[in-house]
Amino acid sequence: MIEKSQKFECEKCKKEFLVIEQESALYKKKGIPMPSNCPECRREKRSSLRNEKRLFKRTCDKCSINLTSSYPKDSEFIVYCEKCYFDYVGGN
Ligand SMILES: [Zn+2]
Numbered sequence: 003m004i005e006k007s008q009k010f011e012c013e014k015c016k017k018e019f020l021v022i023e024q025e026s027a028l029y030k031k032k033g034i035p036m037p038s039n040c041p042e043c044r045r046e047k048r049s050s051l052r053n054e055k056r057l058f059k060r061t062c063d064k065c066s067i068n069l070t071s072s073y074p075k076d077s078e079f080i081v082y083c084e085k086c087y088f089d090y091v092g093g094n
Pocket residue numbers: 012013014015016017039040041042043044
């Protein structure tokens with residue numbers, strides 16, 4: 003399967019990076035601006051955030067319930083609330 007993707011230039015290191023269609027659709031759906039940094043710079047930023055052990059208010063990617071997560075809203079990680087997570091892994 004060929005994934006459609008868009009090219010962006012990283013604001014920080016000026017390197018080109020690709021955002022696949024699936025990912026940009028998710029940003030659009032959630033009203034999040036497209037990333038301005040390449041995955042490496044984003045990872046760097048994230049690990050510096052992790053050192054501060056911050057928690058972010060965000061919503062479940064499935065049912066949109068409010069929750070706190072160690073990943074910010076604009077991270078590329080899918081975050082589920084407890085219930086959706088257990089549904090997902092086939093709990094009950
Ligand atoms: Zn970069």
